[in-house]
Amino acid sequence: xxxxxxxxxxxxxxxxxxxxxxxxxxxxxxxxxxxxxxxxxxxxxxxxxxxxxxxxxxxxxxxxxxxxxxxxxxxxxxxxxxxxxxxxxxxxxxxxxxxxxxxxxxxxxxxxxxxxxxxxxxxxxxxxxxxxxxxxxxxxxxxxxxxxxxxxxxxxxxxxxxxxxxxxxxxxxxxxxxxxxxxxxxxxxxxxxxxxxxxxxxxxxxxxxxxxxxxxxxxxxxxxxxxxxxxxxxxxxxxxxxxxxxxxxxxxxxxxxxxxxxxxxxxxxxxxxxxxxxxxxxxxxxxxxxxxxxxxxxxxxxxxxxxxxxxxxxxxxxxxxxxxxxxxxxxxxxxxxxxxxxxxxxxxxxxxxxxxxxxxxxxxxxxxxxxxxxxxxxxxxxxxxxxxxxxxxxxxxxxxxxxxxxxxxxxxxxxxxxxxxxxxxxxxxxxxxxxxxxxxxxxxxxxxxxxxxxxxxxxxxxxxxxxxxxxxxxxxxxxxxxxxxxxxxxxxxxxxxxxxxxxxxxxxxxxxxxxxxxxxxxxxxxxxxxxxxxxxxxxxxxxxxxxxxxxxxxxxxxxxxxxxxxxxxxxxxxxxxxxxxxxxxxxxxxxxxxxxxxxxxxxxxxxxxxxxxxxxxxxxxxx
Numbered sequence: 259x260x261x262x263x264x265x266x267x268x269x270x271x272x273x274x275x276x277x278x279x280x281x282x283x284x285x286x287x288x289x290x291x292x293x294x295x296x297x298x299x300x301x302x303x304x305x306x307x308x309x310x311x312x313x314x315x316x317x318x319x320x321x322x323x324x325x326x327x328x329x330x331x332x333x334x335x336x337x338x339x340x341x342x343x344x345x346x347x348x349x350x351x352x353x354x355x356x357x358x359x360x361x362x363x364x365x366x367x368x369x370x371x372x373x374x375x376x377x378x379x380x381x382x383x384x385x386x387x388x389x390x391x392x393x394x395x396x397x398x399x400x401x402x403x404x405x406x407x408x409x410x411x412x413x414x415x416x417x418x419x420x421x422x423x424x425x426x427x428x429x430x431x432x433x434x435x436x437x438x439x440x441x442x443x444x445x446x447x448x449x450x451x452x453x454x455x456x457x458x459x460x461x462x463x464x465x466x467x468x469x470x471x472x473x474x475x476x477x478x479x480x481x482x483x484x485x486x487x488x489x490x491x492x493x494x495x496x497x498x499x500x501x502x503x504x505x506x507x508x509x510x511x512x513x514x515x516x517x518x519x520x521x522x523x524x525x526x527x528x529x530x531x532x533x534x535x536x537x538x539x540x541x542x543x544x545x546x547x548x549x550x551x552x553x554x555x556x557x558x559x560x561x562x563x564x565x566x567x568x569x570x571x572x573x574x575x576x577x578x579x580x581x582x583x584x585x586x587x588x589x590x591x592x593x594x595x596x597x598x599x600x601x602x603x604x605x606x607x608x609x610x611x612x613x614x615x616x617x618x619x620x621x622x623x624x625x626x627x628x629x630x631x632x633x634x635x636x637x638x639x640x641x642x643x644x645x646x647x648x649x650x651x652x653x654x655x656x657x658x659x660x661x662x663x664x665x666x667x668x669x670x671x672x673x674x675x676x677x678x679x680x681x682x683x684x685x686x687x688x689x690x691x692x693x694x695x696x697x698x699x700x701x702x703x704x705x706x707x708x709x710x711x712x713x714x715x716x717x718x719x720x721x722x723x724x725x726x727x728x729x730x731x732x733x734x735x736x737x738x739x740x741x742x743x744x745x746x747x748x749x750x751x752x753x754x755x756x757x758x759x760x761x762x763x764x765x766x767x768x769x770x771x772x773x774x775x776x777x778x779x780x781x782x783x784x785x786x787x788x789x790x791x792x793x794x795x796x797x798x799x800x801x802x803x804x805x806x807x808x809x810x811x812x813x814x815x816x817x818x819x820x821x822x823x824x825x826x827x828x829x830x831x832x833x834x835x836x837x838x839x840x841x842x843x844x845x846x847x848x849x850x851x852x853x854x855x856x857x858x859x860x861x862x863x864x865x866x867x868x869x870x871x872x873x874x875x876x877x878x879x880x881x
Contacts, residue, residue: 346410351429351449351456353422356588358449358456359387365411365433365445366393367456370588372537378489378732378740385537385588390483390557390565395443395460395572397476399468406443407479411435414444422451441465454589455599460572462580469574475548478570482532482539484563489743490811491563493725497535498564500554501606502527505546509605514564518555525549532566533591533606536728536742540587540603547571592728593623610722617719630729637735640815644822647720651713652830659834720823724816737763741815756807764817769806771824773798778831 346363359369368391375383394407411433422429429449436442441464448457462476469476488494500512505528512521527550529542548571555565574580587603589595596603609618625646629639648655675691724730730741738745746760753759776798809817 347413349413349420349431351420351431351447353427353429353449353451353453355452355454356449356456358447358588360431360433360447362411362413362433364392364394364407364409365435366407367447367586370539372454372589375537375590376732377485377487378743383487383537384485385534385539386482386484388483390481390559390562392479392481394479395476396479398470398473400470405479406435409435411445422449425451427451437465437468439464439467441468454587454595456586456588458584458586460580460582460584462574464578465580466578473574475571475573478547478572480541480566480568480570482566483557483559484532484534484566486561486563487537488535488731489740492811493743494535495556495563497533497608497725499533500530500552500566500568501533502530502550502552503602503605504528507602509602511606512552512554514554514556516556518553520551520553522551523549527570529601529603530568530570531603531606532568534563536591536731537589538587538591538603538606540606541568542585542587542601543570543572544583545573548573590728591726593619594627608722608726610719613715614719614722617715618723622719622723626727626729635735636730636733636741636815637818640735640741640819641822644819644826647716648823648826648830651716654712655827655830656834659831660838663838720819721816724819725813727813727815730813730815735815735818738814738818741818742813744811745814745817758810760810762810762814762817764814764821765806765809765812768809768817768821768824769802771821771828772802772805775824775827775831776801778828 346361348368349360349362351358351360355373357371357373358367359371360366361368369387370385371387372383372385377383392407394405394409396403396405398404412435414432414434420429420431421427428451430447432444432446434442434444441462443465444459444461444463446457446459446461448459450457484498486494499514501510502512502523503509504523505526510523512519526546526548528544528546529540530547530550530552531538531540550571551569553565553567557563557565572582587596587599591607593604593607593609596607609615622643625643626639629642630636633639633642672692679691725742727742732739733741735741737747744760744762745764747763748761750759750761809820
């Protein structure tokens with residue numbers, strides 16, 4: 259892109275901003291549009307009565323059909339349980355981390371509260387609750403399709419062991435659905451003291467007479483509606499997804515932006531995760547789930563982010579006495595807590611891939627955790643972490659700067675070589691002569707690039723670490739009240755395309771520091787590269803503007819880190835500049851260039867082969 263193209267893009271962007279601002283509807287236009295909507299929505303009383311009558315008739319028909327289906331299902335189970343279906347009882351399993359509400363209707367967990375955590379708005383943190391959440395078996399019994407999530411279970415035994423209050427305790431409850439034939443479906447929930455794991459043992463006792471004869475599987479249906487927990491709905495929605503792992507260790511993620519996504523997996527799945535930005539509900543079966551079907555969609559209810567759904571197949575062997583051992587993890591996406599489960603749950607934490615993930619796993623997380631043991635301010639921890647990373651990478655930074663200095667001081671000699679070959683036809687000769695000069699002087703044109711490429715994985719590692727770091731959640735520093743989300747020092751009365759409706763001060767400071775570092779880099783390289791003057795706008799302004807737009811919604815901890823990294827880079831550049839004597843460096847390079855080039859063994863053999871080939875050609879011509 260040349261200078262004119264860049265200016266054109268910027269002007270178009272400014273025009274779009276101005277158009278969206280100056281074409282906002284006035285208060286009178288908004289009021290007039292509202293009156294029009296009200297007039298369209300106003301229905302005559304007679305027409306409204308007719309619509310209500312039609313709706314009531316449809317509701318009655320639906321209720322009649324539902325009652326008929328319910329009667330067919332109820333006949334399969336004990337009639338005395340119908341009273342429990344009308345008045346389901348609520349039970350609680352509690353330890354120091356979780357408070358689980360269970361209902362006798364469906365024998366399922368209806369609410370999962372994570373104790374000690376709160377939403378950004380100060381409410382108790384509920385991983386799931388209310389309508390849109392269900393858990394139960396589905397199967398065919400004769401001609402009736404049974405869904406146990408709607409059927410009444412009974413409490414078996416006493417309700418005295420529902421709290422695990424000290425180490426070694428395990429809260430437990432047994433809920434049972436009795437059949438007319440004497441069999442039953444039983445759920446045994448266990449909640450040990452400490453941690454976020456919940457055990458569930460499903461037992462099907464003497465249900466072979468109830469199940470269809472040709473049935474080889476029963477379906478386990480699990481749906482969950484994830485509520486909004488964090489400040490930035492956009493970033494929370496991007497991080498909310500469905501993930502699963504197969505028994506052979508393959509890990510997959512299912513993400514969704516606009517339309518609902520449905521995926522059927524043709525292999526077994528060891529565990530699946532309904533993952534939110536910082537919390538997850540994970541379900542695991544040691545024997546695996548057969549050919550599951552997953553669905554993920556944006557929630558249509560206010561205050562919720564995504565709707566999860568999973569239909570899992572559990573094998574049956576006659577149904578006389580089937581037992582399935584399942585395990586829930588209902589807790590935070592804290593890397594080491596997930597890794598301690600020893601099932602690969604930590605893979606849901608987005609730390610990057612390959613070398614970037616390796617840097618985060620073995621370096622960044624361990625250093626971050628070590629510092630957090632002794633320092634309570636996470637802003638100070640980020641500062642120390644940034645300094646440590648910059649110190650480790652300083653030899654590469656110094657080598658890169660020195661290589662740039664060599665190229666810069668050698669520029670006059672390169673210009674002399676270029677002047678000897680003014681014609682376009684001599685471009686190849688000119689390039690060969692310049693490379694020969696570099697070789698004699700001991701300068702590598704790529705010497706400054708390689709150190710920068712080695713530092714690049716650390717840059718990406720920080721980009722992945724900070725937005726995914728649970729440790730930063732709701733941790734404040736200076737004006738930022740949550741380092742895991744954006745810091746807003748000014749809420750705008752309108753939304754700016756590509757930017758947002760708020761001003762992040764850390765992002766502004768980061769962009770300003772980036773302009774400063776770009777200016778220093780430009781001054782260092784402009785004199786040694788003829789292409790640099792045409793790239794001035796791109797280097798000095800385009801990249802900072804793009805970063806300003808991009809990072810305005812990102813974690814303020816990430817913007818703060820890049821701000822510190824840029825400031826340290828500026829300081830390092832000023833220090834290195836004082837330590838390198840460019841006059842002495844130029845004198846040494848000139849001495850090197852004046853010496854005859856040293857030939858490597860390979861080059862000597864290659865020249866000898868060329869001379870021998872030329873000699874043979876000449877001899878053949880004489881003949």
